[in-house]
Amino acid sequence: MxxxxxxxxxxxxxxxxxxxxxxxxxxxxxxVRVLIEQPQGADEAAAHKAVFICPARALSIAED
Ligand code: SF4
Structure with a gap:
């Protein structure tokens, strides 16, 4: 991802x-600056959570 x-x-x-x-x-x-562009493990769930809570819909996840 x-x-x-x-x-x-x-x-x-x-x-x-x-x-x-x-x-x-x-x-x-x-x-926003993304420090970990390809999160893995526990960071994947954290990334999904951040996408969900962003009030401006400024974050998204692309699956490889
Ligand atoms: S708008 Fe979304 S991406 Fe930008 S700083 Fe706020 S929560 Fe983060």
Whole structure:
């Protein structure tokens, strides 16, 4: 799986970072940075959770 971000949609709400700080960060504009682009194991479930909670639908998962 591959975790993808959409900066056109991201509103910098930070929910992803608060929920999964191992996987996400924010740049100096507040926009999401994906630290682990190909999560594995427990990080896969965490990535799915982040996609679900993002209020702007700025995260998505592509299956390889
Ligand atoms: S990806 Fe979603 S939850 Fe994360 S900072 Fe952007 S808008 Fe907020």
């Amino acid at each position: 591959r975790l993808e971000k959409n900066h056109e949609r991201c509103i910098g709400a930070g929910q992803c970072v608060l929920t999964e700080p191992r996987i996400f960060d924010q740049d100096d504009r507040g926009l």
